[in-house]
Amino acid sequence: MNLEDILSRFVDQCNNNQRLQEMNRDWTRRIQLVADDAPVRYWIRSEAGQLTAGRGxxxxxxxxVRAPLAILEGVFSGAMSPTEPYNAGDLMVRGHQDDVMRLDIITLLIWGE
Known part of the structure; x- marks a missing residue:
């Protein structure tokens, strides 16, 4: 499964979670995903409690959010917690701290610890 497929599954999981929809109803954000070792970029957009994702x-x-492709795939598929690669410096997140925490909570609610 490639990152685009993984993001599609992640978006579906989020959009079918009532708790996340309520939590994110006022959270409008644009998130760029950059794989350090791949030429293609991906994005996630949050608006009115719904997520969309795509390439570009x-x-x-x-x-x-910047990391090697395997780490992005692991984090957004739920195969890996973002904590370890973040603490090791392999996963970089740039943005307002509240938004970083919100993204972490979203992955936690979808995939668990």
């Missing part, structure tokens, strides 16, 4: 670059990004 976004303007006006609120968060940038």
């Amino acid at each position: 670059e976004l303007d006006g990004v609120d968060l940038e």
Whole structure:
């Protein structure tokens, strides 16, 4: 499964979770995903409690998540917690701390610890 498929599954999981929809109803953000070792970029957009995802670059990004492709795939598939690669410096997240925490909570609610 490639990152685009993984993000599609992640978005479906989020959009079918009532708790996340309520939590994110006022959270409008653009998230750019950058794989350090791949030429293609991906994005996630949150608006009115719903997420969308796709391939390409976004303007006006609120968060940038940067890591090797395998780590992005692991984190967004639920195979890996973001904590270990983040603490090791292999996963970089740039943006407002509240948004970083919100993204972490989303992955925790979808995939658990």
